[in-house]
Amino acid sequence: MPERIAFMDIIQKNISESAMKTEIDNWSLKLAPNVKRMFDTWHANYTLFLERGKTEVLEAFGKVDTAIDKLVNIRRDLETTFTEQHAQQSEIMLKLTRRQRHLLKEMAWEELRDLDEYPYSNMGSQRT
Structure with a gap:
């Protein structure tokens, strides 16, 4: 149980990764190697979660970018169609x-x- 308390105390501090690792090493010497193992497991899962999140965000941006391109093309087509129709109407009106x-x-x-x-x-x- 003291290992879990030490582990939670370390990861809840607002410190850099290197400072966390230093503190884990200090706790490992004092308490037990289980704290280091717990931290390594947590850090691996946390890093994996961040990578997955980054990938999801990049995919979402890609989808948004594609949708924007489609909208721009649709708008361009509509403008072209409007211009062509207006020219045809003007030609008819002149006659x-x-x-x-x-x-x-x-x-x-x-x-x-x-x-x-x-x-x-x-x-x-x-x-x-």
Whole structure:
């Protein structure tokens, strides 16, 4: 039991690894070699736990980085699509007469009003 108390006392101190090892060696001489064995086991498990944690964090960062790349590519595709569609719409609008453009805008506003009044229906739209 005194070995466990000594071991817990040492690992709970806020000291460096080398200072811990020095203190373990001092306790080993005074108390028993079991303290050193307990510390070595604890230190091996602790180091393994830290390595595992570091690996998990690096994997998580890799997944986040991949997700960000995908989002950036999707955004780039959307911007390209928007630009292409806007160019097509502009080209169509240029071919229309002033009266036709006016009627098209009126129809668009009417569509927006219908969607605003009935947001979850297809009322007023030509979608099927």
